[in-house]
Amino acid sequence: MSSDVILVIVVVTALAFDFTNGFHDTANVVATSISTGAARPQVAIGMASLLNFVGAFISISVAATVANDVVNSEVITPTIVFAGLIGAIGWNLITWSMGLPSSSSHALIGGVIGSAVAAVGFNAVLVDGLVGKVLVPALIAPILAFLVAGLSIGIVYRVVGRQRPGIVSRGFKYGQIVSGGLLALAHGTNDAQKTMGVITLALIANGSLGANADPPLWVIASSAAAIALGTYSGGWKIIKTTGTRIIKMDAAQGFSSQGAGAAVILASTHFGFPLSTTHVINGGVMGAGAAKRFSAVRWGVAGNIVFAWVLTLPAAALIGALAYGVSQIFGDGALGPVLVTLMSISLIAAAFARRANQGAPVPASSG
Amino acid sequence: MIATIVEGREMLETIVASLLAGVGVTFAFSVAIWGAGRFADLSRAERPAAAAMAATVTALALAVVGVAVVFGIVAMTSK
Numbered sequence: 001m002s003s004d005v006i007l008v009i010v011v012v013t014a015l016a017f018d019f020t021n022g023f024h025d026t027a028n029v030v031a032t033s034i035s036t037g038a039a040r041p042q043v044a045i046g047m048a049s050l051l052n053f054v055g056a057f058i059s060i061s062v063a064a065t066v067a068n069d070v071v072n073s074e075v076i077t078p079t080i081v082f083a084g085l086i087g088a089i090g091w092n093l094i095t096w097s098m099g100l101p102s103s104s105s106h107a108l109i110g111g112v113i114g115s116a117v118a119a120v121g122f123n124a125v126l127v128d129g130l131v132g133k134v135l136v137p138a139l140i141a142p143i144l145a146f147l148v149a150g151l152s153i154g155i156v157y158r159v160v161g162r163q164r165p166g167i168v169s170r171g172f173k174y175g176q177i178v179s180g181g182l183l184a185l186a187h188g189t190n191d192a193q194k195t196m197g198v199i200t201l202a203l204i205a206n207g208s209l210g211a212n213a214d215p216p217l218w219v220i221a222s223s224a225a226a227i228a229l230g231t232y233s234g235g236w237k238i239i240k241t242t243g244t245r246i247i248k249m250d251a252a253q254g255f256s257s258q259g260a261g262a263a264v265i266l267a268s269t270h271f272g273f274p275l276s277t278t279h280v281i282n283g284g285v286m287g288a289g290a291a292k293r294f295s296a297v298r299w300g301v302a303g304n305i306v307f308a309w310v311l312t313l314p315a316a317a318l319i320g321a322l323a324y325g326v327s328q329i330f331g332d333g334a335l336g337p338v339l340v341t342l343m344s345i346s347l348i349a350a351a352f353a354r355r356a357n358q359g360a361p362v363p364a365s366s367g
Numbered sequence: 368m369i370a371t372i373v374e375g376r377e378m379l380e381t382i383v384a385s386l387l388a389g390v391g392v393t394f395a396f397s398v399a400i401w402g403a404g405r406f407a408d409l410s411r412a413e414r415p416a417a418a419a420m421a422a423t424v425t426a427l428a429l430a431v432v433g434v435a436v437v438f439g440i441v442a443m444t445s446k
Contacts, residue, residue, distance in 0.1 A: 171400035
């Protein structure tokens with residue numbers, strides 16, 4: 001009974017995390033389409049939301065990696081998964097309030113690793129999977145998106161450089177409807193699957209599923225719905241901020257950066273690499289910007305992203321370990337997770353209240 | 368040690384697929400726009416045969432983009 005209560009808490013917390021993931025990432029997915037005037041905000045956000053939902057059903061490779069290749073599912077309990085989620089949400093909240101760009105995906109994996117290490121020790125971590133399927137792809141993917149977008153925009157300017165600007169701009173704006181849609185689809189496939197993976201891990205830990213099981217349909221559907229709803233809800237408030245944060249780019253750059261981001265995320269998803277979609281999209285935007293004019297890119301922002309990238313895994317792991325330690329003070333039952341949930345909700349409410357008093361928040365952390 | 372942990376073949380395939388898909392689709396779409404621009408110019412210059420060629424280039428390039436997008440999605444779902 002107690003483990004079922006913890007499982008319900010884990011599922012609700014994971015879906016809440018998924019919702020915030022979509023909420024934060026709306027800006028990344030639709031920013032270039034809106035910035036270049038390729039789509040109106042309402043249309044771009046509605047389409048991104050729908051395609052995130054569809055994308056979540058396309059593949060389960062990333063979910064399998066999160067559930068089976070990062071930590072040893074045989075020693076994991078629902079409480080460990082719960083504490084990992086708290087670690088991820090906690091770090092996202094801290095970076096959001098400090099205006100630091102960070103990755104929800106890395107926070108999620110870091111949180112689960114931290115709580116697993118606190119509970120079982122370092123032998124709970126599958127180092128091969130962590131390095132080979134998470135850390136190395138996480139390092140390569142944004143650089144790859146940077147290169148693909150840079151090469152693409154170089155080719156674009158060579159091919160259409162002598163054409164009338166009007167027809168080129170109009171053409172790439174139409175193209176952005178497709179590339180933006182693909183990016184939203186790619187985002188749904190990679191990011192929604194992380195939540196599916198965590199819920200599946202909790203179900204395995206609870207004995208509700210066998211080891212190495214695939215996510216059940218209800219897990220896929222609820223994760224898809226949560227990220228789609230988050231994407232739809234997030235856009236309306238974040239969109240104003242987005243318009244001022246991103247690099248001013250033309251439609252060809254927007255098309256190249258979205259195409260590069262979608263290509264890298266979809267190819268990585270095929271092999272089950274759980275990426276930070278934010279880092280990949282930012283890599284594409286920077287590549288398209290740098291290829292045209294190196295100084296067009298805000299390299300200070302790039303430095304912040306690298307700083308937050310390095311810090312995210314250990315920091316989320318630390319909070320996850322702390323959450324596990326606190327919940328264990330109250331024994332192995334459901335009381336610990338319930339109290340930690342209440343404490344977390346209080347802290348989140350306090351952070352939002354503080355932000356509301358200071359003014360509109362600037363979104364920082366994402367997928 | 369890292370080399371043995373990293374799934375080299377899968378990583379390499381990811382890099383090659385991303386480069387081919389990202390750069391290839393953008394190139395094909397650029398050709399489509401180039402063709403559309405030439406079609407407009409040649410039509411204005413009353414050169415229907417050349418304009419028709421430009422329109423054909425645009426149609427072919429758009430077909431390549433469409434096929435590449437569908438192939439990419441199908442390839443991803445087939446694993």
